[in-house]
Amino acid sequence: MRTASDQPSNERTSCPVPTTGVARTTPLAALSRVPWGEIQDSTGCAAAIPLLLSSVAWGDPETASSALGDLRRRICQYGFVVEQATAATVPFLWELAQLPQVTCRAEIIQLLRSIAGARQWESTAAVYPKLLNHRENPVVWERRARQAVAAKSGVLSRLMADDDSEIAHATTELARTLDE
DSSP states (O other), X not given: OOOOTTXXXXXXXXXXXXXXXXXXXXXXXXXXXXXXXXSEETTEEOTTHHHHHHHHHHSOHHHHXXXXXXXXXXXXXXXXXXXXXXXXXXXXXHHHHTOTTOTTHHHHHHHHHHHHHOOHHXXXXXXXXXXXXXXXXXXXXXXXXXXXXXXXXXXXXXXHTOSSHHHHHHHHHHHHHHHO
């Protein structure tokens, strides 16, 4: 037991502040704020999405690529059919696309481009308007997903200037899709 105030303490009294004065955040820290178990992806319950995003973030190249492929099938099946969980997933894809340690950044940007260009449900509803009367309206999912991609478009210029030409090219293509 300590009795003198001049003895050193083993307790941490505060968190260190980065020298830049900007607090750093852990990648994907907000995953727990999304009710994944209550929303759907192409397989049913979207509860697996956080694990897939984490595998993309911290996995070796093979693991990350495999997880991204599974994620693509769940939120943008066939490259053009979005799901209810897509819009909730997009901000995390943007976050991962900006992290240099993520090994499949260009593929993430390509997935964002597919989501931004998705018009499957809108096209179907134009021919079959009864689709809009369903309780679960996939046209709304599609619009929300596209809006989620466009909401983070402020980072496009930084990604287009990336030293990795594959990332720069994928970002340029994404920007073109957003301009359509």
